Amino acid sequence: MLTIGCHLSSAKGYLNMAKMAVSIDASTFQFFTRNPRGGRAKEINPKDVAAYHEYASEHGVAVVLAHAPYTLNPASDKQQTRDFALMVLAEDLGRMEETPHQMYNMHPGSATGQAPEVAIEKIAAALNEVLLPAQTxxxxxxxxxGKGSEIGGTFEQLAALIERVDLDSHLGVCLDTCHVWDAGYDIAGDLDGVLDAFDCIVGLDRLRAIHLNDSKNTRGSHKDRHARIGEGEIGFEALAAVTNHPRLRELPFYLETPNDKLEGYAEEIARLRAARKQ
Structure with missing residues (x-):
């Protein structure tokens, strides 16, 4: 079974997101924990969470993925920015325990004028501060x-970061198809080679989810501009092959494609389900 979903608005709560997902034949979903540009998180409603758990169980909604705000930068050389990142990470991870055994995705951070090695140390230090042994x-x-001074544009940077985190059993990787393509990894022409490299450097056991996006850019452009499935430089066949690859097919896939309405995601999900090999 293909576990696939898209990014949904969390404004109306968990139950509403689950219902929206089911309405487009999705079996999972992703959401921002708060405004993607930062700010205060909406208070969690226990009744909504309880209703969500019941509905998700009845309708086969699989493990979901929360997304940290884009403004999060624990690698910053500005203490105020780092303090904000630590506050958000600690608060978000605490809130995630209202829906145990889920996943929380974050952009590692940007070096902003520092050496990448220094930025990696700062990100690891932040994770060492907020990760707790008992968290699920x-x-x-x-x-x-690899746009600008982003950390995570190479598998080697991710591996170096993970190595510096004490509770690394709480860490995984989300592979974004647009991002790795824009970073220079040829997932269309040599998917096996890319996965072999990832396995050798990071370890495929770390790969827990995939952001399934086409790219408006040529490979290696380092620009990060998502396209709808089959409307970009990666192409439908290559992305369908990602969902069918024996080393990836059991992972959850999340669409972050530029759709203004749910119907657009529904169309992409239907095409990808139709391309699923038994």
């Missing part, structure tokens, strides 16, 4: 396009 949430470090 798995924090996913997202593969990035």
């Amino acid at each position: 949430t798995t924090v996913l470090l997202e593969t990035m396009s």
Whole structure:
């Protein structure tokens, strides 16, 4: 079974997101924990969470993925920015325990004028401060396009970061197809080679989720501009092959494609389900 979903608005709560997902034949979903540009998180309603658990169980909604705000940068050389990142991470991970055994995705951060090695140390220090032994949430470090001073544009940077985290059993990786393509990894022409490299450097056991996006850019452009499935440079066949690959097919896939309405995601999900090999 293909576990696939898309990014949904969390404004109306968990139950509403689950119902929206089911309405487009999705079996999972992703959401921002708060405004993607930062700010205060909406208070969790226990009744909504209880209703969500019941509905999700009845309708086969699989493990879901929360996404940290884009403004999160624990690698910053500005203490105020780092303090904000620590506050959000600690608060979000605490809130995630209202829906145990889920996943929380974050962009690792940007070096902003520092050496990458220094930035990696700062990100690891932040994770060492907020990760707790008893937490059930798995924090996913997202593969990035290598735009500007982003950390995570290479598998080696992710591996170096994970190595510095004490509670690394709480860490995984979310592979974004647009990002790795823009970073230079040829997932269309040599998917096996890319996965072999990831396995050798990071370990495929760390891969817990995939952001399934086409790219408006040529490979290696380092620009990060998502396209709808089959409307970009990666192409439908290559992305369908990602969902069918024996080393990836059991992972959950999340669409972050530029759709203004749910119907657009529904169309993409239907095409990808139709391309699913038994």
